[in-house]
Amino acid sequence: MNVVVCVKQIxxxxxxxxxxxxxxxxxxxxxxxxxxxxxxxxxMGLQLADKAGGGEVILVSMAPNNENKGLRTALAMxxxxxxxxxxEALAGSDALSTAKVLAKAIERADADLILTATESTDGYTxxxxxxxxxxxxxxxxxxxxxxxxxxxxxxxxxxxxxxxxEVESPLPAVVSxxxxxxxxxxxxxxxxxxxxxxxxDELKVADLGLDAGQVGWAGARQEIADVxxxxxxxxxxxxxDEGDGAERIVAFLEQLKVI
Amino acid sequence: MRxxxxxxxxxxxxxxxxxxxxxxxxxxxxxxxDSDAGFSAARWKxxxxxxxxxxxxxxxxxxxxxxxxxxxxxxxxxxxVALPEPLIETTAVGAPLLQALAPDRxxxxxxxxxxxxxxxxxxxxxxGAAGADLLVLERDGALHAVAAPDVDLTPVESVDHxxxxxxxxxxxxAATVIAAGDEARAAVALAFDRYAWASSAVLCGLxxxxxxxxxxxxxxxxxxxxxIGSFQAVKxxxxxxxxxxxxxxxxxxxxxxxIARDDPDRAVHVSMAKAYASEAADLAARAALxxxxxxxxxxxxxxxxxxxxxxxxxxxxxDAAWHRRRVAxxxxxxxxx
Numbered sequence: 001m002n003v004v005v006c007v008k009q010i011x012x013x014x015x016x017x018x019x020x021x022x023x024x025x026x027x028x029x030x031x032x033x034x035x036x037x038x039x040x041x042x043x044m045g046l047q048l049a050d051k052a053g054g055g056e057v058i059l060v061s062m063a064p065n066n067e068n069k070g071l072r073t074a075l076a077m078x079x080x081x082x083x084x085x086x087x088e089a090l091a092g093s094d095a096l097s098t099a100k101v102l103a104k105a106i107e108r109a110d111a112d113l114i115l116t117a118t119e120s121t122d123g124y125t126x127x128x129x130x131x132x133x134x135x136x137x138x139x140x141x142x143x144x145x146x147x148x149x150x151x152x153x154x155x156x157x158x159x160x161x162x163x164x165x166e167v168e169s170p171l172p173a174v175v176s177x178x179x180x181x182x183x184x185x186x187x188x189x190x191x192x193x194x195x196x197x198x199x200x201d202e203l204k205v206a207d208l209g210l211d212a213g214q215v216g217w218a219g220a221r222q223e224i225a226d227v228x229x230x231x232x233x234x235x236x237x238x239x240x241d242e243g244d245g246a247e248r249i250v251a252f253l254e255q256l257k258v259i
Numbered sequence: 260m261r262x263x264x265x266x267x268x269x270x271x272x273x274x275x276x277x278x279x280x281x282x283x284x285x286x287x288x289x290x291x292x293d294s295d296a297g298f299s300a301a302r303w304k305x306x307x308x309x310x311x312x313x314x315x316x317x318x319x320x321x322x323x324x325x326x327x328x329x330x331x332x333x334x335x336x337x338x339x340v341a342l343p344e345p346l347i348e349t350t351a352v353g354a355p356l357l358q359a360l361a362p363d364r365x366x367x368x369x370x371x372x373x374x375x376x377x378x379x380x381x382x383x384x385x386x387g388a389a390g391a392d393l394l395v396l397e398r399d400g401a402l403h404a405v406a407a408p409d410v411d412l413t414p415v416e417s418v419d420h421x422x423x424x425x426x427x428x429x430x431x432x433a434a435t436v437i438a439a440g441d442e443a444r445a446a447v448a449l450a451f452d453r454y455a456w457a458s459s460a461v462l463c464g465l466x467x468x469x470x471x472x473x474x475x476x477x478x479x480x481x482x483x484x485x486x487i488g489s490f491q492a493v494k495x496x497x498x499x500x501x502x503x504x505x506x507x508x509x510x511x512x513x514x515x516x517x518i519a520r521d522d523p524d525r526a527v528h529v530s531m532a533k534a535y536a537s538e539a540a541d542l543a544a545r546a547a548l549x550x551x552x553x554x555x556x557x558x559x560x561x562x563x564x565x566x567x568x569x570x571x572x573x574x575x576x577x578d579a580a581w582h583r584r585r586v587a588x589x590x591x592x593x594x595x596x
Contacts, residue, residue, distance in 0.1 A: 076274075186278045189310035189323055192270050 001052035001149065003045035004111035005079065006102055006132070007038040009063045009070030010122040017122070023092065024224040026122060032063070034070035035122070039077070039184035041115040041177050046078045046185075048113065048149055056080035058109045062090060062101050068200050075195035076187030082200045083108065089205050092217035095123075099131030101215060104208035106136060113154060114174045118143060133174035141167050145180045262512060264332060272332040275311060276339070283340040285561040288421060291343035292564075296390030297423035298343040304371045306344065313369025315354045320362060321369035322354070326519035327453075331460050331512055338464020341564045343421030345387035348376040351457035352450050356395060357404070360446060361437040364393060364404050377450050384415040384424035386575070395437070396427060402443045403435035419571035421564070449518075452529040455576040456518060459511045459529075459536035465569045466504045466536075466543035472562055473497055473547035480552075493550060500539070500546040507535035527589045530582035537573040537582075544569045 011017055012031040020027050045057040059074050059082035066086045075082060083105045090101065106114055114136075119126035133140035145164060146157035149171070158165040159178050169175075187195070205212055213219060239248055253259045264272075282302050291298050306312050314330055316322025323329070330351060337346050349368065353375030357364050367373035373392045378385035380397040388394060392407050412425040429435075438446050474497055477488030487493050514532035517525045544566045548555045555562030573579070 186305065186309050187274050188308060189267075189271050189274070189314070192274060193267065 001049055001055040001112045002110060003049055003055065003057050004060055004106050004109045004114045005038070005041045005045045005057055005074070006106075006114065006116040006128075007042065007059050007061045007070065007074055008035045008117075008120045008122075009033065009061060009067050010035045010120060013121060019227055024227045025092065028064055028067075032067045032069050034073040035117065035120050037117040037119070037121055037179060038074070040179055040181050041117055042074045042077050042079060043182045043184040044147055044177055045113075045115050047182060048147065052149060055112070058083065058111070060085075060102055060105045060109065062086070062093075062098055062105075064091065066202055071200055072192075072195050073187060075198045075200075076191040077185055078191060079198075081198055083203060084200050085203045085205070085208065087205045087212075089212040089216045089218075092220055093215050094220040094222040095125045095127045096131055096221060097215040097219045099128045099135055100210060100219075101205070101208060102128065103132050103135035104210060105203065106132065112171050113149065114138070114172065116174065116176045118176050118178055129174060129176040136174070139169045139173045140175070141169055141173060142176045144175050144177045147175060147177070147181065262509070262516065264328075268329060268332055271310075271329070272336060274309065275306075275333050275336045278305060278309060279336055279340045279342065283342055285341075285564055288341050288343055288564050292420035297387075297421060298345065298390055300390075303344045303374070306346070307369065307371025311346070312350055312371050313354070315350055316358060316365055316369045317362070320358070320365045327351075327456070327515035328512075328519050330457075331515040334457055334460035335464035335467070335508075338461035338466075338568075339468045341421060341465065341468075341568045342461075345374055345376060345390065347454065347457040347461065348387040348391070349374055352377045352453045353393075353395060355453065356402075356446060356450050357437075360402065360442070361404055364437070367392075377454075378427055379447055379451060379454075382576075383426055384417075385427050386417075386422050386424055388412055388425040388427050389414070389423040394427060394429075396429065397443070397447055398431045400443055401431070401436050401439040402446055403429070403431055404437045405429045405435050417571060419567040421568060422571050448526070451576065452518060452526055455533040455582070456511070456514045456529045458572045458576050459507070459514065459532040462536040462540040462569060462572050463504060463508050463511055465565050465572070466500070466507075466540040469540075469543045469547040469562065469565050469569070470497060470500055470504065472565070473543075473550040477550050487550070496546045497550065500543045503535075503539040503542050507532070507539040510535045524589075527586055530577070530585040530589075533577060534579040534582040534586070537579040540569040541573055541579075 009032045011028055012033045015030055018027045049055045049057055057079040059071055059079050061071055061082065062085045064086060066084065068084055071082045071084060085101050085105055116129040130140055141156045141158060143159040144156045145159040148155045152171050154169050154171055154173055154175065156167045156175060158167045205215055282305060310323050311333055313322030314325050318324040334346065354368055356377060368375055374390055375393045376385060376387040376391040378394060378396040389412060394405050394410055396403050396405060409429055411428040415424040415426055417424040477493055478486050480487045511532040514528040517528040547562055548566065551562055554560050555566060557563060
C-alpha cells in the first residue's frame with residue numbers, strides 16, 4: 001500500500017518568527033524544520049505500509065528555495081522518497097493555490113491513502129486537507145485519532161469534542177490526523193545515513209501542468225489586508241487579603257456572572 | 260591538523276538533542292534519582308533504538324562500528340541534560356573493552372538489553388553497578404566478566420544520585436577471566452583513559468548547560484530596575500567561564516581522536532582533556548551558582564542537578580590536579596614530589 005504524506009517544512013519555532021512588512025507574510029529565511037504535527041502522519045503512514053506488508057511512504061511538500069532539511073528528517077524516519085515542489089512563482093500562494101499544487105503532485109504518486117496533519121504549526125489555516133481532497137475528487141475524513149486499513153476501506157476513529165465517531169471510507173481517501181494518532185519515532189542513525197541516498201524529486205509549477213498565473217501572488221484569492229502585534233496581556237489585579245478575601249473572590253465571580 | 264566533524268556527526272548530534280530535549284528534562288532526571296537503578300530503562304532502550312548505545316560496537320555485533328570521534332559530541336549532549344543513563348560506562352568504556360577482549364559477551368548490548376559497567380581496582384566504588392547486567396571487573400591483575408546475579412553490591416553514597424556507586428564483591432574464577440597479564444594491564448590503562456576522556460566530554464556538556472541556565476536567568480532577574488546580566492561583573496563572570504569551556508572542548512575532541520587512532524601520546528592528551536574540562540565545569544558551576552544568587556544550592560532548583568554531576572565527574576577518574584601531574588610527568592623531567 002502506497003501512502004502519500006503531505007508535509008510542511010516550517011521555520012524553527014525555537015527561533016522567533018518574523019513577518020516581512022512589505023508582503024505581510026512570514027519570513028522563511030532562517031532554520032527550516034519538519035513541522036512537528038506532520039511527524040504523526042509520517043509515522044502513521046510507515047506503520048500502515050508496514051502492516052499492509054508492502055508499499056512505501058512518499059512525501060509531498062511545497063517549499064521555497066528547494067528546502068529539503070525537513071524532508072530529510074521524514075526520510076530518516078523511514079519514508080522512501082519525496083516530491084518537492086519549489087518555484088519562485090509559488091511565493092505568495094494562498095491555501096487554495098497550495099492545495100492545487102499538492103493535489104497535482106499527489107496525482108503522480110499513485111497513492112492508496114493520503115495523510116495530512118490537521119493544520120500546520122506556522123499557518124494554522126487547516127483548510128488544505130479538505131481542498132486537496134476536493135481537487136482530487138476523493139473522500140475525506142478529518143481529525144483521525146486512530147486509523148486501520150481493511151482491504152480497500154479505511155476505518156477511522158474521528159475525534160470529536162464529546163468523544164469519537166467511527167467512520168469508514170473507500171480507498172483512496174484523504175485523512176487528516178491529530179497528534180494523538182501515533183507516537184512518532186525518533187530517526188535512528190542508520191535512518192539518517194540512509195536518508196542521504198533517498199530520492200527527492202524537485203518539481204516546478206510547469207512540471208505539474210499548472211499555469212504560473214494560477215498560483216503565487218498572481219493566483220491568490222485571499223489577501224492579507226493588515227497585520228498587527230497581538231495585544232499584550234493586561235496585568236491582573238492584586239488583592240490584599242484583609243480577612244475578606246473569600247468575599248472579594250465571590251464578588252468578583254458574581255460580577256463575571258460565573259456564579 | 261584540521262579537525263572538523265562531518266555532516267553525519269552533526270546530524271546524529273541534532274537527532275540525539277531532539278530526543279533528549281523531549282525525554283530527559285529536569286523532571287525526568289529527578290525521577291531517575293529516585294529510582295532503584297538510578298536511570299530509566301525505557302530511555303536507555305530509546306537511545307539503543309536510535310543507535311547511540313551500540314555506537315562503538317562493530318556492525319557485525321549489531322552496532323554502528325564508529326569510534327570515539329563519533330561518540331564525543333553525543334557525550335556532550337548527554338552532559339547538557341545530565342543524562343542519568345550509563346552512556347559512559349557501557350558505550351564509551353564497556354563495549355569497546357568487550358569488543359577487543361570478549362566480543363562473544365556483547366550479545367544484547369547494542370539493543371539496550373544488556374547494560375555493561377567496568378570496575379577498575381584502584382577505584383573501589385563502581386559507577387553504574389546497580390543497573391548493570393554484565394560487570395567487567397579488575398582483580399589481581401586480571402579482568403573478569405561477571406553477570407549481575409553473581410555479584411554482591413554494597414551501595415556507596417554518591418554526590419550525584421544519577422550516578423550510582425557500589426562496592427562489588429564476586430568470586431573470581433578461571434571461567435570469568437577475559438584477560439590477564441600484559442593484555443589485562445593494557446586494557447585497564449585504556450579503560451581508565453576512556454573513562455577520563457568520556458567524563459571530560461560530559462563535563463563540557465554540563466558546563467554548556469549551566470552557562471545557558473545562568474545567562475537566561477541573568478536576562479530575567481532584575482535588580483536596580485535592570486536585568487542583572489547588564490552589569491559588567493555578571494557579564495564577565497559568565498564570559499570567563501565560557502572562554503574556559505571553549506578552550507576545553509577542542510582538547511577533549513583531540514583526546515577522542517587520539518584514543519580512536521591509538522596515538523602513542525594518548526594518555527597525555529586524555530589528561531589534558533580531563534584537566535581542562537574539569538576546571539571548565541567547575542568554573543561554570545561556580546559562576547552559575549553565583550549568578551543564580553545561590554538558589555541552585557537547593558534540591559528544588561534545576562541547576563542543582565547539573566552541578567552535582569559536574570562535581571562528581573570532575574573528581575572521578577582523576578581530578579584536574581592529578582591529570583596535570585600526569586601531563587607534567589610525561590613531558591618534563593621527573594619533578595621532586
